[in-house]
Structure formats: C-alpha cells, structure tokens
Amino acid sequence: MKRNTALRLAGITTAGIVLAMTAGCSAAGGDDGGAVTLDYWLWDDAQLPAYQQCADEFTEANPDIQVEITQYGWGEYWTNLATQIAAGSAPDVWVNQASYYPQFVADKQIEDLQPFLDEDDSAVDFDAYVPGLSDIWVVDGARYGLPKDWDTIGLVVNKQAIADAGLDEASLQDLTWNPDDGGTFEEAIAKLTVDQAGRHGDDPAFDKDNVAVYGFLPEWADGSAGQNLWGNLAQSNGFTYSDVNPFGTEFNFDSPELVETIDWISSLQAKGYAPPFDQQSTLSRLEVLQSGAGAMTSMGSFNQLMFKDVAADYVFAALPTGPEGRKSAINGLSDAMYAGGEHKDQAWEWIKYLASGDCQSVVGETGVIFPADTAASEASVAARAELGLDASVFLSYSEEEDGTFLIPISYNGAEMNQIVQDAIQSVALGTAEAEAALTDANAKVNALFE
Amino acid sequence: MALFFIAPVLIGFGIFYLYPAIRGFWWSLTDYSLLAEPEFIGLENYANVLQDPEFWNSMAVTFAYVLINVGSQTIIALVLAALMHRLTRSVVLRTTLLLPWLVPNVTVALIWLWLLDTNLGFINKVIESMGLDAVGFFTNPSFTIPTISLINTWAYVGYTALLFYAGMLQIPQDTYEAAAIDGAGEFRTFFRITLPLLRPILALVLVVSLIGSFQIFDTIAVTTKGGPVNASRVIYYYIYQQAFTYFDMGYAATMAILLVLILGVLTFIQLRLLRASESQIA
Numbered sequence: 071m072k073r074n075t076a077l078r079l080a081g082i083t084t085a086g087i088v089l090a091m092t093a094g095c096s097a098a099g100g101d102d103g104g105a106v107t108l109d110y111w112l113w114d115d116a117q118l119p120a121y122q123q124c125a126d127e128f129t130e131a132n133p134d135i136q137v138e139i140t141q142y143g144w145g146e147y148w149t150n151l152a153t154q155i156a157a158g159s160a161p162d163v164w165v166n167q168a169s170y171y172p173q174f175v176a177d178k179q180i181e182d183l184q185p186f187l188d189e190d191d192s193a194v195d196f197d198a199y200v201p202g203l204s205d206i207w208v209v210d211g212a213r214y215g216l217p218k219d220w221d222t223i224g225l226v227v228n229k230q231a232i233a234d235a236g237l238d239e240a241s242l243q244d245l246t247w248n249p250d251d252g253g254t255f256e257e258a259i260a261k262l263t264v265d266q267a268g269r270h271g272d273d274p275a276f277d278k279d280n281v282a283v284y285g286f287l288p289e290w291a292d293g294s295a296g297q298n299l300w301g302n303l304a305q306s307n308g309f310t311y312s313d314v315n316p317f318g319t320e321f322n323f324d325s326p327e328l329v330e331t332i333d334w335i336s337s338l339q340a341k342g343y344a345p346p347f348d349q350q351s352t353l354s355r356l357e358v359l360q361s362g363a364g365a366m367t368s369m370g371s372f373n374q375l376m377f378k379d380v381a382a383d384y385v386f387a388a389l390p391t392g393p394e395g396r397k398s399a400i401n402g403l404s405d406a407m408y409a410g411g412e413h414k415d416q417a418w419e420w421i422k423y424l425a426s427g428d429c430q431s432v433v434g435e436t437g438v439i440f441p442a443d444t445a446a447s448e449a450s451v452a453a454r455a456e457l458g459l460d461a462s463v464f465l466s467y468s469e470e471e472d473g474t475f476l477i478p479i480s481y482n483g484a485e486m487n488q489i490v491q492d493a494i495q496s497v498a499l500g501t502a503e504a505e506a507a508l509t510d511a512n513a514k515v516n517a518l519f520e
Numbered sequence: 521m522a523l524f525f526i527a528p529v530l531i532g533f534g535i536f537y538l539y540p541a542i543r544g545f546w547w548s549l550t551d552y553s554l555l556a557e558p559e560f561i562g563l564e565n566y567a568n569v570l571q572d573p574e575f576w577n578s579m580a581v582t583f584a585y586v587l588i589n590v591g592s593q594t595i596i597a598l599v600l601a602a603l604m605h606r607l608t609r610s611v612v613l614r615t616t617l618l619l620p621w622l623v624p625n626v627t628v629a630l631i632w633l634w635l636l637d638t639n640l641g642f643i644n645k646v647i648e649s650m651g652l653d654a655v656g657f658f659t660n661p662s663f664t665i666p667t668i669s670l671i672n673t674w675a676y677v678g679y680t681a682l683l684f685y686a687g688m689l690q691i692p693q694d695t696y697e698a699a700a701i702d703g704a705g706e707f708r709t710f711f712r713i714t715l716p717l718l719r720p721i722l723a724l725v726l727v728v729s730l731i732g733s734f735q736i737f738d739t740i741a742v743t744t745k746g747g748p749v750n751a752s753r754v755i756y757y758y759i760y761q762q763a764f765t766y767f768d769m770g771y772a773a774t775m776a777i778l779l780v781l782i783l784g785v786l787t788f789i790q791l792r793l794l795r796a797s798e799s800q801i802a
Binding site: 148149152153155156173174176177178179291345346347348349350351352353358361363482484485488492495496499501 | 553554555556633637638639640653654655656658659660661743744747748749750761764765766767
C-alpha cells in the first residue's frame with residue numbers, strides 16, 4: 071500500500087512538473103499595460119555595475135521601459151544565446167562581437183538599425199566615435215549595431231626583469247621587429263630571458279634547456295586573427311587577412327609574410343626564449359607573467375585592469391615597429407537588436423542610449439574598457455592613470471596612419487578560427503612546417519566560401 | 521493497471537529520450553544552423569561526415585581514450601574488488617574508494633588541471649625536484665589522452681570496483697571452500713573461480729562503462745578544449761563544436777546518429793563475446 075502511494079505521488083509530481091514547465095513558457099510572454107521590460111545580455115561581469123547604472127538612468131528618463139540585465143560568462147554566452155534564439159525567446163538587445171555577428175546576419179536574427187536611424191537622423195553622432203568603429207557593423211548598406219567599445223594590443227613587461235637585464239625602460243617603448251633577426255624586439259627578449267644559473271639569453275653560455283624566466287610568452291590559441299600576437303606582427307610585415315575586410319571571401323593565410331612571422335615566433339622556443347609549446351602552462355599568459363615565470367607578453371587593453379594591484383611592478387609598451395610600420399589589431403563590440411523581439415521601438419531607445427556619450431562616459435569612468443565614444447575613452451585612460459596604469463600606449467596606434475587594422479570579420483568565422491589555430495599550433499608543436507600547414511589551412515578556409 | 525504504473529517512466533522515456541532521438545534523426549537530414557529553420561537536404565550530411573578527416577580523427581582519439589580508460593579502470597577495479605572480497609571487508613575502506621566518484625566531474629578536472637600544470641603544478645615540481653624535465657601532461661599531444669583517461673579512471677575506479685565487489689558477493693562461498701580444500705592458491709582461485717563466475721556482471725559493467733566512456737566530454741571541456749591542435753578532440757566535443765560553435769546542428773546530429781550505430785554494434789559484439797545472458801551460477 072505504502073509503495074502504491076509513493077508511485078502515485080511520483081506520477082502526480084511528474085505531471086505537475088510538466089505542467090509547470092509549459093505554464094512558465096506562456097507566463098514569460100505577457101506584460102502589463104504600457105510598461106515594457108527589455109532583456110539585455112552581456113558577458114563581462116566587470117562591466118555589469120556600469121551598465122546597471124546606465125540602465126537605471128535610462129529608466130529614470132524613460133519610466134515606461136525597464137531594463138533587465140543578464141550576465142553569462144564568455145564560455146556560456148554564445149551557446150545560451152543560440153539556444154534562446156532557437157527557442158524564439160532571445161533577449162531584446164545583446165552585446166555582439168565582431169567575429170560572431172556575421173552568423174546572426176546570415177540567419178536574419180538581428181535587426182537592421184538603419185531604418186530607425188533614417189527616421190531619427192539626429193539620434194547618433196557618428197563623429198564622436200573613434201574612427202573606423204562604426205563601419206564594422208555595416209553590411210551592404212544595412213547597419214547591425216552601434217559602436218560600443220574597442221580595444222588594441224600592447225606589451226606588458228616586468229620592471230624587475232628589465233632592471234636585471236640592464237635594459238632601459240624607455241627603449242622598450244620603441245622596439246623594432248623583422249622576421250629575419252627579430253630586430254631590437256628579439257634582442258630585448260633575449261636579455262630578459264634568464265637561465266637557472268642566472269645567465270641572460272644573450273650570453274654565449276646561456277643554457278636554453280634550463281630556463282628560469284622566459285623572455286616572452288607567446289599566445290598560440292589565437293583563432294584566425296592572431297589578435298593577441300601573430301596577427302599584429304604579420305600585419306606589420308605586410309600581411310593582410312583577405313581580399314576585403316569585413317566580409318572577405320578569399321583569404322591569404324598562405325602568404326609568405328605570415329609564414330615568416332609564424333616561423334619567427336616559433337623559433338623563440340628553440341632558442342629558449344619562450345616556453346616550448348608542449349610544456350607551456352594551461353593557465354593564461356598573464357597569470358604566468360604575474361607568477362614571475364615570464365618577463366614579457368602581449369596583451370589586450372581589455373585586460374589591463376588585471377594589473378591594478380601590481381601596477382608599480384609592470385610597464386606597458388607599444389607593439390614593436392615592423393618592416394611596414396607599427397600595427398595593432400582593433401576589435402570592437404556593439405549592441406544588437408533581436409529581430410524576433412516584441413518591443414523593437416523600446417529596444418531602439420535603449421540601444422541609442424547605450425551608444426550615447428551619456429552612457430559611454432559612465433562606463434568609461436570605471437576604466438574597465440575603452441568606450442567607442444572618444445571623450446569617454448579618454449575618461450577611461452584617466453581612470454586607469456589614477457590606478458597607476460599607463461594606458462596611453464593602447465591609444466597611440468590611432469595617431470599613426472594605418473596604425474590599426476580590423477580583425478577578420480566574415481561568415482564561417484568559428485570554423486576559420488579552428489582551422490587556422492590548429493595549423494599554427496601544429497607549427498608551434500613542430501609537427502608541421504609553417505608553409506605546408508598554412509597552405510593547407512588556407513585551402514580549407516577558402517573552401518568554406520565556395 | 522500495469523500501464524498506469526509504468527506510465528511515469530513511459531512518459532519520461534517518451535519526452536526525454538524517444539522524442540529527442542526522433543528529432544535528432546530528422547535534423548541529421550537537414551541543414552540546420554540552430555538560428556534559422558531546418559532545411560531538408562537528404563543524406564548530404566552523412567556523405568560529408570564520412571569524408572571529414574576531423575570526424576575520423578575524433579573517432580580515433582575517442583577509441584584511444586576508451587581503450588586506456590576502460591582497460592585500466594576494469595583491471596584496477598577487478599584487483600581492488602578481489603582484495604575487498606578476499607582480504608578485508610572494511611566498510612570504511614569501501615567508502616573511501618568511492619570518494620573520487622562523489623566529486624563532481626568538473627571539480628575533478630580542475631583539481632588535476634592544477635596539479636598537473638607544467639609550470640605551477642605540484643606533480644611537475646616533484647618531477648623536476650627529481651632532476652627530470654617537466655612533462656606537459658595537457659599540452660604534449662602524446663600525453664593528453666592518456667592523462668585524461670587516467671584522471672577518469674581515478675574518478676570511476678572505486679565505483680566500478682564496488683559493482684564487481686557486489687558481483688563477487690553473489691558467488692557461492694562453498695566454491696571457494698572447495699577450492700581451498702583442493703589446495704588452490706589465491707591466484708588460481710581468482711582466475712578459475714572468481715573471474716568465470718563474475719562474467720555476467722563483468723559483461724554488464726564493461727558495456728556500461730564503455731558507453732559511458734564514449735561520452736567523455738566534461739573533462740575535455742574543462743582541461744584541453746580538444747587541443748593541442750586536435751589531439752584530444754573526442755567525438756562528443758566535436759559534436760558539441762559543430763552544433764554550438766559552428767552552428768551546424770544538422771552535421772552534429774548526423775555524427776550523433778553515427779555514434780549511436782557504432783555503440784550499438786560494439787555493445788552487441790561485447791555481449792555476444794562475453795555470453796552475458798548465461799551464468800554458471802545455477
């Protein structure tokens with residue numbers, strides 16, 4: 071008897087759960103009267119407080135529109151978004167990234183903002199933005215986002231290691247590089263490398279098999295852009311990703327300029343200046359740098375606040391000047407509007423506010439990222455300066471002509487990332503020659519567009 | 521009445537297994553990006569998958585993983601179970617063996633990721649203090665799959681041992697007494713009595729752990745994400761990548777269907793070889 075009751079209970083509970091699940095779906099759709107709640111998604115928890123403040127101020131100005139912010143870590147963000155889109159219940163507005171947005175455009179999941187702009191032509195002051203950022207989001211006359219923030223790449227070096235190597239901090243600001251002998255960049259890396267007997271990398275007696283501090287920590291998991299390292303060096307060596315960017319369809323990953331660059335970075339391992347690929351840490355380069363096992367690495371401006379507690383121990387420098395000049399990748403974010411959303415007019419108001427100087431200066435004052443708005447970017451630099459972090463190097467590229475280049479934005483971006491990254495890692499591992507691996511990868515990439 | 525009692529299970533099976541399986545099969549015949557509506561393309565996905573070197577690589581990687589994982593796990597578990605059965609029946613010991621199994625998989629992966637890290641990991645510090653070179657357990661392609669296999673062996677061996685132990689308890693005690701009277705030593709007893717009489721349990725455990733082992737995903741996702749290059753890109757991880765990174769749900773569904781077929785065949789062969797349905801315990 072007792073068992074029967076238990077089973078029946080189980081049956082009823084199951085039915086209850088199923089009912090509750092279906093009920094939950096229909097309840098979410100309803101809203102009462104004039105007030106509208108917009109769903110807004112972002113991935114960076116460090117930016118959450120600033121955007122919450124934006125949302126509060128926005129609701130103050132527009133009492134009929136509430137904004138509910140949801141934050142997921144980068145790892146889950148895109149999968150969750152895809153699942154929500156498949157279920158037809160994606161957020162009204164979400165933070166979009168340059169290499170992900172073409173897929174949403176191809177599947178018609180994000181709204182063209184140009185019609186809203188045409189109706190409301192004083193809504194956005196495009197001149198206020200850092201040059202080049204707004205065009206990232208334009209495809210064939212349609213505009214799939216307004217610029218939100220941007221980032222560039224620089225070098226970070228341990229001050230103690232500089233002193234030990236007898237280097238001059240100022241000289242690191244003006245390094246040169248070429249794929250043949252590595253220029254003054256390689257000289258600095260050699261000096262920063264120390265073996266277990268305390269000999270530096272430029273000492274003829276240097277023992278490359280027993281290195282205590284590596285002069286440079288390269289990033290090998292860097293997709294098809296090499297945003298954190300190889301892309302910058304290759305571009306400064308005359309490499310371009312594709313026929314056109316954004317939305318290239320013919321790629322140049324087999325070009326000699328890239329092959330030389332990858333060979334050079336890879337050669338740092340053989341010289342003992344960089345950790346061998348198969349023995350590098352599974353932790354991030356910045357963690358290894360802060361542990362003291364490395365002296366220098368490249369990093370994005372978005373990571374600079376990781377150094378806020380040890381600001382006095384590190385110096386930030388611009389990337390080295392290559393044969394074709396000094397070049398840094400520039401990447402941008404935008405806010406996208408869900409094409410299946412129910413409250414597009416309200417979503418437009420929110421997107422407009424997010425892209426405005428008002429909201430961007432709130433975000434800029436936290437120093438976490440560089441907002442697209444030029445004045446807000448300067449506020450961000452000032453905020454970092456108060457923490458003892460010199461962010462001017464990240465801004466220095468835009469002063470030079472062609473000092474920045476856009477990371478590749480195209481359809482099939484995710485597959486491309488894996489194909490090119492696999493090829494470059496196989497070179498780093500020593501299982502393939504750069505030329506053969508990259509020629510093969512380039513053929514695979516181009517085949518995606520046939 | 522009988523139907524009423526099995527209804528909860530049947531409903532659960534229908535909603536959570538049968539329906540998704542049918543839907544998965546349908547998707548395998550479509551071009552489906554997850555973001556737009558599926559589009560019927562017939563058997564195109566199947567043709568593409570069979571020609572995809574990455575698919576075959578991931579199958580090879582998975583087989584290597586399964587071989588090391590199930591092989592080491594079964595042997596160690598058998599030894600542990602025999603020791604528990606013949607040497608000590610301490611409950612504390614049995615519970616201790618089960619502890620790693622109680623730790624969530626992601627935690628297990630993270631703990632080992634830190635312990636085995638090349639630069640900062642404890643184990644590599646020990647190796648280096650013995651004058652040897654640090655080993656890139658997760659970064660050297662020849663070590664990744666063995667490392668991940670053995671981590672999961674560590675996590676599951678206690679559980680498997682407990683299943684074997686339960687099976688051994690079913691073996692009539694008098695067979696052991698008879699063997700002892702006939703003067704058989706422990707080794708002989710194990711190979712001539714324990715192992716043959718354990719066969720149905722052995723078959724079941726092998727089939728279950730083989731299927732479970734094929735589903736390796738979480739440890740990979742936490743530690744290597746399929747790398748270096750594609751040295752640990754197991755089939756589940758590749759399916760996940762196709763579905764949620766490349767937004768090619770149709771292609772992912774096709775690989776999942778092929779995996780079902782492969783597992784079905786493997787299970788059938790195993791059960792046949794081990795004559796699982798016959799037992800010598802009368």
